[in-house]
Amino acid sequence: MTEPRPAEQPIVPTVWVDGHPQLEAIAAAVWEQCDRSDSGLCVEDDPRSIAVAALAAVHSAPATPAAVLRDAADRLDRLGLRDLATQELRRMADEAETGGAQ
Structure with missing residues (x-):
């Protein structure tokens, strides 16, 4: 055992x-x-x-889901890939921090 x-x-x-x-x-x-x-x-x-x-x-x-999402968005920004994907990652990060409340 x-x-x-x-x-x-x-x-x-x-x-x-x-x-x-x-x-x-x-x-x-x-x-x-x-x-x-x-x-x-x-x-x-x-x-x-x-x-x-x-x-x-x-x-x-990063320690939190919101931090992971923001970090991913920042990395995409640094690669010059600012688009709807980075906007969505940041929206999801905000939502993760607030528990879905806007």
Whole structure:
């Protein structure tokens, strides 16, 4: 029999979870900092570079869903992708902070 996992120890997801602060931060850091394919759809970089981007993201990951959404919008802004997607991310962040009340 295995010992139960302490309540304060976080469970590491084994699949993608939308809105998970660390997963979102890692994905954004890898996308922003690592080389991509000619089509821009795939990350193609040395695994060591990906590991560095992931570790940096985990250590600086935002703590709340609103912070994750704002961070994603800021990253898109820095890439010059200001559009409805960034507006929607910021709207969702505001909604996450207020619990849906406007």
